[in-house]
Amino acid sequence: MLEVRNLHKVYDGHGRRVTAVGDLTFTVPEGQFACVVGPSGCGKTTLLRVLAGLLPATSGEVSVRGTPVTAPPKDLAVVFQEYGRSLFPWLRVRANVELPLKAAGMGRAERRKLADEALAAVGLSDVDNAYPWQLSGGMQQRVAIARAIAYQPKVLLMDEPFAAVDAQTRADLEDLIRAVWQRLGVTLLFVTHDIDEAVYLGQRVIVLSASPTTVAEDLAIDLPATRDQLTTRSDARFTELRGQVYARIQKVKAPASEGAPA
Amino acid sequence: MRFLLRALLAVGLPVVLVAAWWFGSAGSQDFYWPSLSTIVDAFGRTWTGAMFTEQVFPSLWRLLVGYLLAVVVGVALGVLIGTFRSVRSLLEPVLEFLRAFPPPVLVPAAILLSGIGDRTKILVIVFGCVWPVLLNTIEGVRGRDEVLSDTCRTYRVTGLLRLRHLVLRAASPQIVTGARQALPLAIILMVISEMMAANEGLGFTVLQFQRGFQIPEMWSGVLLLGVIGIVLSLLFRVAERSLLGWYHGQRAGQREW
Numbered sequence: 001m002l003e004v005r006n007l008h009k010v011y012d013g014h015g016r017r018v019t020a021v022g023d024l025t026f027t028v029p030e031g032q033f034a035c036v037v038g039p040s041g042c043g044k045t046t047l048l049r050v051l052a053g054l055l056p057a058t059s060g061e062v063s064v065r066g067t068p069v070t071a072p073p074k075d076l077a078v079v080f081q082e083y084g085r086s087l088f089p090w091l092r093v094r095a096n097v098e099l100p101l102k103a104a105g106m107g108r109a110e111r112r113k114l115a116d117e118a119l120a121a122v123g124l125s126d127v128d129n130a131y132p133w134q135l136s137g138g139m140q141q142r143v144a145i146a147r148a149i150a151y152q153p154k155v156l157l158m159d160e161p162f163a164a165v166d167a168q169t170r171a172d173l174e175d176l177i178r179a180v181w182q183r184l185g186v187t188l189l190f191v192t193h194d195i196d197e198a199v200y201l202g203q204r205v206i207v208l209s210a211s212p213t214t215v216a217e218d219l220a221i222d223l224p225a226t227r228d229q230l231t232t233r234s235d236a237r238f239t240e241l242r243g244q245v246y247a248r249i250q251k252v253k254a255p256a257s258e259g260a261p262a
Numbered sequence: 263m264r265f266l267l268r269a270l271l272a273v274g275l276p277v278v279l280v281a282a283w284w285f286g287s288a289g290s291q292d293f294y295w296p297s298l299s300t301i302v303d304a305f306g307r308t309w310t311g312a313m314f315t316e317q318v319f320p321s322l323w324r325l326l327v328g329y330l331l332a333v334v335v336g337v338a339l340g341v342l343i344g345t346f347r348s349v350r351s352l353l354e355p356v357l358e359f360l361r362a363f364p365p366p367v368l369v370p371a372a373i374l375l376s377g378i379g380d381r382t383k384i385l386v387i388v389f390g391c392v393w394p395v396l397l398n399t400i401e402g403v404r405g406r407d408e409v410l411s412d413t414c415r416t417y418r419v420t421g422l423l424r425l426r427h428l429v430l431r432a433a434s435p436q437i438v439t440g441a442r443q444a445l446p447l448a449i450i451l452m453v454i455s456e457m458m459a460a461n462e463g464l465g466f467t468v469l470q471f472q473r474g475f476q477i478p479e480m481w482s483g484v485l486l487l488g489v490i491g492i493v494l495s496l497l498f499r500v501a502e503r504s505l506l507g508w509y510h511g512q513r514a515g516q517r518e519w
Binding site for chain 2: 049052054077080086088089104133
């Protein structure tokens with residue numbers, strides 16, 4: 001379970017104060033797949049970094065599975081947007097996946113088994129001996145996902161993980177992440193700027209307002225649990241939900257100053 | 263075919279220069295500029311057998327020990343300084359001061375303190391070679407990619423594992439650059455320290471030949487030093503290739519995109 005209560009974050013530097021997150025409150029229950037969307041610069045990444053324990057909050061409270069976050073929590077994994085920079089270029093794919101397990105003090109045989117399973121789950125069993133930079137962008141992000149899977153987290157945070165891959169790969173990765181979530185039963189918070197992606201993936205979409213950030217809309221996605229790129233995306237309900245989120249974002253993008261063309 | 267062409271280009275100029283020297287100096291009567299064939303002759307006579315074990319080997323040994331010590335000290339200090347801001351503020355003024363010394367200046371003082379044995383020479387080599395390693399390591403440690411650091415934090419990769427797999431590896435391209443700059447310095451300081459204070463060693467022997475008017479022998483010593491320099495830099499390149507394979511591979515890949 002993820003709890004964010006009155007989260008407020010101000011960046012203070014060089015005599016300039018920038019409010020990244022105004023006042024944010026929401027709860028993601030155990031095992032839910034929640035997507036966070038919002039206009040660019042609304043503090044999505046800041047929220048995720050605070051949740052991951054990489055950044056202290058200015059005020060307010062953030063807790064993961066009942067424990068207030070002061071440092072990176074146990075049982076929490078992050079998949080970063082910059083796959084090319086989050087994999088160790090000097091380690092082969094398998095070693096990349098195994099490193100966190102090694103740090104956890106796990107034995108060699110068990111590490112190997114978990115890494116094998118995770119790499120198989122993302123369809124990369126045959127490249128375990130390659131270096132990350134020998135793979136395509138989509139494959140690199142798969143390695144990062146495999147690393148998160150092998151870590152066996154209870155909570156998985158993803159920060160616009162598919163923003164830098166091509167459309168076809170992106171669709172494949174979306175289905176992959178749905179499958180992973182269903183299999184592992186993790187609590188998943190997925191940050192994206194893509195409305196379609198948010199509606200397609202999540203059980204719930206949290207729309208953030210422009211800075212100073214608050215929750216503008218909290219929408220349950222009542223699409224069937226089995227989703228498919230073709231049928232789900234052409235579903236009337238999908239279009240309707242998508243339209244709702246889109247309208248909401250357009251509204252928060254232009255706060256107060258009305259009179260925008262219809 | 264392309265490999266052959268590249269090999270030809272690489273050795274072409276050296277071959278031409280050596281040939282020019284060989285034929286240009288052939289039959290030279292100048293006492294101070296003997297012909298290359300005389301020098302090569304002297305080379306064979308001078309640097310084999312006992313001369314090698316008694317004069318060359320100790321020099322190489324001191325060079326190796328001094329150089330490796332400098333790399334170890336430079337990397338260790340560099341990691342500390344690059345990691346902790348407080349250590350940096352504490353040490354920076356002192357290091358700037360020490361760095362300003364030309365290392366040969368220390369030789370007379372070092373002789374007074376620890377004699378003309380191996381210790382003095384190794385100390386001088388370490389003192390001169392540590393700087394490029396140290397400064398490059400600091401740069402490498404500080405310039406590390408933040409996403410990788412964040413990755414280590416979220417996956418709780420800490421302590422020695424972090425040092426080995428993140429800090430040192432991320433800084434390794436810069437560390438290697440520093441170590442490459444330090445290598446010729448080590449040879450220079452080895453020779454200088456032996457010329458100023460020794461009763462054996464390559465630098466000492468070359469100086470002895472010059473003072474004894476054994477000119478072809480002196481030139482052959484100079485030649486030997488050049489050969490040592492080339493061999494060491496080739497060895498260095500082999501080590502670099504295995505250490506930084508990932509780095510060169512990654513960069514080659516980026517250029518292709």
